[in-house]
Amino acid sequence: ASGRTFSDKSPRHCGKGMSDEEKIFTYNGVLYPSIMCPEETLKRLDSIQAREDDVMLVAYPKCGFNWMVGVLRKIIGEATGKKMDSKTPPLIEFSAPEYLKVIEQDPSPRLLGTHIHPDNIPASFFEKKTKMLVVFRNPKDTLVSFYHFYQNNPVLPSGQSWETFFSNFMSGEVAWGSYFEHAKAWEKRMDDPNIMVVTYEELKEDLSMGVRNISRFFGFQLTEEQVQQIAEGSTFRAMREKSNDSHAGMGKVFFRKGEVGDWKNNFTPEQSQKMDEVFKAELEGTRLGAKLNYQKYCQ
Numbered sequence: 001a002s003g004r005t006f007s008d009k010s011p012r013h014c015g016k017g018m019s020d021e022e023k024i025f026t027y028n029g030v031l032y033p034s035i036m037c038p039e040e041t042l043k044r045l046d047s048i049q050a051r052e053d054d055v056m057l058v059a060y061p062k063c064g065f066n067w068m069v070g071v072l073r074k075i076i077g078e079a080t081g082k083k084m085d086s087k088t089p090p091l092i093e094f095s096a097p098e099y100l101k102v103i104e105q106d107p108s109p110r111l112l113g114t115h116i117h118p119d120n121i122p123a124s125f126f127e128k129k130t131k132m133l134v135v136f137r138n139p140k141d142t143l144v145s146f147y148h149f150y151q152n153n154p155v156l157p158s159g160q161s162w163e164t165f166f167s168n169f170m171s172g173e174v175a176w177g178s179y180f181e182h183a184k185a186w187e188k189r190m191d192d193p194n195i196m197v198v199t200y201e202e203l204k205e206d207l208s209m210g211v212r213n214i215s216r217f218f219g220f221q222l223t224e225e226q227v228q229q230i231a232e233g234s235t236f237r238a239m240r241e242k243s244n245d246s247h248a249g250m251g252k253v254f255f256r257k258g259e260v261g262d263w264k265n266n267f268t269p270e271q272s273q274k275m276d277e278v279f280k281a282e283l284e285g286t287r288l289g290a291k292l293n294y295q296k297y298c299q
């Protein structure tokens with residue numbers, strides 16, 4: 001059995017001939033893209049047996065998941081010599097249910113990832129105290145990135161106007177659910193020593209520091225030269241250049257702009273104000289809220 005990869009070209013895997021309604025379904029009250037996340041796989045997620053030495057990456061959609069996949073593959077490859085050239089995205093909720101067997105047989109250290117809400121991450125990851133890197137991004141840029149992804153990824157519904165997508169994002173009616181629900185759930189776990197939260201914006205400001213801290217957190221020893229080399233190979237430009245190979249023709253969709261502040265080109269003043277109000281109500285005064293540095297990146 002093999003997992004589905006970005007290069008699967010069968011029409012239904014590409015979303016061709018499917019209506020917007022067929023492309024998305026509700027599971028336990030949350031929307032998921034039906035091609036990427038078959039219901040059977042979601043139902044079987046709890047069968048995954050986590051390992052202590054798994055490298056688990058968690059990110060709400062569009063917060064920098066693929067960026068960190070690139071970084072973590074390089075870190076693991078450099079530190080352990082394990083070949084990390086898989087083209088399959090390491091999301092546990094992706095692909096055919098048989099893929100869970102592939103995960104089971106993968107030798108340690110495994111790189112696993114997910115976009116799902118922390119309460120739905122299989123319990124064994126918490127029981128085994130698996131280390132998890134959690135990536136967040138300011139909500140305005142996340143929304144813009146998500147909107148473009150809906151528009152340009154044929155497996156997602158593309159018929160929504162910017163205004164409709166905006167209100168769906170704000171009410172959590174988007175794939176993988178509400179940004180704010182995810183953030184509030186991680187806020188509750190901020191003290192867990194096995195969880196490290198990083199933001200897209202801090203990684204943009206100092207990627208070398210990010211690589212150094214992330215590898216230390218997972219217990220990988222890297223030389224300063226390796227840290228620098230990984231950071232240089234993981235800039236937006238470097239990853240975008242290789243993206244048609246790593247993401248089979250979808251490179252420019254996954255590696256779109258890679259900037260902080262693109263929301264300013266998209267939000268109306270009213271939408272900006274609406275997000276400010278919701279952020280204030282949901283996250284102001286929390287540690288994750290402070291880490292997101294909303295003042296600096298969203299105002």
Ligand SMILES: Nc1ncnc2c1ncn2[C@@H]1O[C@H](COP(=O)(O)OS(=O)(=O)O)[C@@H](OP(=O)(O)O)[C@H]1O
Pocket residue numbers: 059060061062063064065066067141144145146148149234235236237239254255256257258259262
């Ligand atoms: N190396 C690097 N540096 C900076 N930014 C990067 C990098 N790689 C990916 N990106 C940007 O991350 C956004 C995609 O996020 P995800 O990978 O989490 O998307 S996904 O949910 O897994 O599809 C998407 O953001 P936008 O460009 O704003 O749309 C990508 O361009």
